[in-house]
Amino acid sequence: MTDALLRIDVSRIRTNLMTLRAHIAPARVMFVVKDDAYGHGVDAVAAAGVQAGISWFGSFDVPTGLRVRAVAPTARVFTWDVATDEQITAALAADLDVGVGDRHVLERVAAVARGRGIRIHLKIDTGLHRNGVRAEEWPDFVARAKTLQDAGDVTVVGIWSHIAEASENDDEEARTVYERAVDIARAAGLSPDVLHLAASAAGYDRSTFRHDLVRFGAFGYGVRSTDGPDIPGIAPAATLFTRVSAVRGDEVTIAYGSLDGLPTTLGGHITVGTPGGPQPLVRVDPATSVVAQWPDAAVGDTVAIFGPGILGESSATTLAEAIGTVGEEILVRVSPLVPREYIDPEARGARR
Structure with a gap:
């Protein structure tokens, strides 16, 4: 976690x-x-x-x-x-x-x-x-x-x-x-x-x-309706990050899985944001998930599973659409054990 x-x-x-x-x-x-x-x-x-x-x-x-x-x-x-x-x-x-x-x-x-x-x-x-x-x-x-x-x-x-x-x-x-x-x-x-x-x-x-x-x-x-358009002036407030825990062959393992709240059915259906741009999510295991490798992938790299697109990740609603649900479900499934960090760029501060 x-x-x-x-x-x-x-x-x-x-x-x-x-x-x-x-x-x-x-x-x-x-x-x-x-x-x-x-x-x-x-x-x-x-x-x-x-x-x-x-x-x-x-x-x-x-x-x-x-x-x-x-x-x-x-x-x-x-x-x-x-x-x-x-x-x-x-x-x-x-x-x-x-x-x-x-x-x-x-x-x-x-x-x-x-x-x-x-x-x-x-x-x-x-x-x-x-x-x-x-x-x-x-x-x-x-x-x-x-x-x-x-x-x-x-x-x-x-x-x-x-x-x-x-x-x-x-x-x-x-x-x-x-x-x-x-x-x-x-x-x-x-x-x-x-x-x-x-x-x-x-x-x-x-x-x-x-x-x-x-x-x-x-x-x-900032969660749009399923199958609905983006709304002017509205954007996702939350980004879910994790890190690369292993790189083997053409696969990258990230430290986030179904026990943390990621639906297993997302495997093979979405991309996540990486330092190498959007990459396919291959599968979701209980404690980890597997992402297709990008050039120079390394242990410790940051991966964004969903958010406003900082690393090329999709929104929570886009993930939800891939498995026939709503963006709110993707959000509320995030384990309460995952730390929350609050940033306020307008105040130039952050806290947990």
Whole structure:
């Protein structure tokens, strides 16, 4: 593991976020930092978000939300997984916003927060079936939420959902379901002031999906959509480096393998960046991988497995496309045992 390093350029994250903010204005960016900020490290990434003027973060779970709160004391932090009463209590104490997409969760959150008006965002299922209240159950759900709000247990500040981003027609149908749900909630006496439906791709490309907030995850880290175009002003913030551990014949062994998080199926399908330019990745073994040799290859040479192209390496999304997945998966598979190094060229400093 000492030969591998994930180097994260926090100035690149700031630039990505400022680019996104400008592009979707007047809607705001909710910067999603789930899965330890897609493997980048939530503490440093959240701090970069604050520096970029981000006022909303999406944390998925409460423990991550508490880490964000520590570095972003005045930001709104939205978490949509409250697994236990203890986590609801912690969310309330840390002034987190909580996503609620189930009648039973609504009752439990209200019971724990009794009389303290915890801020909640109600989720309608628009067809993705990733949590959320079905349309036929929505009127009763929002009526119950209004009753609990009148009792002082919850404050409904938002309505949200996910969309499949499967096709324009499917997404338009989902938007229709969503906006009808907002109308029903308002007719029930609720006054949500934060509406958020879209994530990175739909929010970036389609203004009608932006509403008040767009939940940007992948794009904030410079990860483009699978089979999607590069985005002006957006570039990868993370580069995964390792070193050459052996040179034998026409093969070079590098100190990074499947146990470190590199999918074995990438062997024979991608190139990596080397001092000799892009070279084919021949295979992935448990502790090491094999790369085609380049002139003057030597033990100790640096190899970039993915990143913005410093040594001719491909992006995480390009790797993902080779095996039918998404760039985020390539990032989150990097072992937490791999050291993270944070650089900030604008501040001319680095730290681990």
